[in-house]
Amino acid sequence: MTTEYDVLIIGAGSAGLSAALILGRCCRRVLLADGGPTRNAPSGAVHSFFSRDGIRPAALLHLGREQLAPYPSVEVKELKITALTKLAHGFQATGQTGQGHPATIVARRVLLATGVTDILPPLPGFRELWGSSVLHCPYCHGYEVRDQPLAVYGQGKPVVGLALLMSRWSADVVVVTDGPGHLTDYARQRLRRQGIAVHENPIARLVGTVRGGLRCVEFADGTYLERKALFLHPPQEQRSSFAADLGAHLTSKGAVWVDKQGQTTVPGLYAAGDMVPGQQQALLAAASGSKAAICLNEALTRTEVT
Structure with a gap:
């Protein structure tokens, strides 16, 4: 041709x-x-x-x-x-x-x-739940998970901005950094003012439900954090x-x-x-x-x- x-x-x-x-x-x-x-x-x-x-x-x-x-x-x-x-x-x-x-x-x-x-973290669960409960755009998906327990993944300034933005859709937002979050004191102060906790434990995997949703974030030390969705800017x-x-x-x-x-x-x-x-x-x-x-x-x- x-x-x-x-x-x-x-x-x-x-x-x-x-x-x-x-x-x-x-x-x-x-x-x-x-x-x-x-x-x-x-x-x-x-x-x-x-x-x-x-x-x-x-x-x-x-x-x-x-x-x-x-x-x-x-x-x-x-x-x-x-x-x-x-x-x-x-x-x-x-x-x-x-x-x-x-x-x-x-x-x-x-x-x-x-x-x-999109380059997703090389951790079990991210790829499998991508598009269903691992999400990138609050304007595309935030309304569907409003008022539910949410996680925001990332480090540094980008994760702070995204977490603060997600507080528009839910009062229960937690930042998970998978190790050191590289957050300034001012950034941590801003998150605290919005009631957003920070978990810097290494992540082992994301655990899904039988219907393909997110059940929890499982950390390397065996503890877990129940969440309904996780947002990130990969x-x-x-x-x-x-x-x-x-x-x-x-x-x-x-x-x-x-x-x-x-x-x-x-x-x-x-x-x-x-x-x-x-x-x-x-x-x-x-x-x-x-x-x-x-x-x-x-x-x-x-x-x-x-």
Whole structure:
């Protein structure tokens, strides 16, 4: 498969689908490459998404794909892109289709919407409970566990900020640091004022219930702390290296830097969604994809008109 498109969108989550919709309505020839499960696939529901609060992640994506069907210039394909090369007047991508066939795509512009991967602590229970009762976003999941015993995992300044934020949803919040918390005296004072205790014991594992919820945090000394959910802000890494491989600038936190139009430092290469700096949420990712697509279409139009 060697085809030329106006835009290749790599990543079919909220950002990619939103961008494809905008570009389809601009009559742009678009290929949306769906490389597999999205970051929020383990979650039971998408929350705080206007008009779709509580929808399952897979159902939201299915609806997004359905709504691309009326736009004949948009193709959605199960396609794992493995390499991206800059050409004189565009980009060439190579990869494999869902059936294992090699594919080569040439596009005038590329929009990356590949997202990020959360790096969870290497302790039993974190991965197994991720998305159900080990959670990262209070705005996505805080309401469902309001007024319940909560734990906040981490060290240093980030865990303090998250714990104080979680006190909005519950009066029973405990910080667990899995060893020294590296907390300043002022930080400990702020936590105490909110009634938030700090446990610095090493953690052995998280213990779940038969229904897949969190039952307790078990410490290495055999003691345990009963909790209904645990929140953390895990470190992240880019799910794809395409931007870095092409020489695009990354921020100190590893996000792909983009300008106000959503373009990276590589001309013609755009990025949207969780992979760029800013707050992360499905609705915000969709908005980011929409904005990048509008700017991308206008940039293409400027090259076509005199």
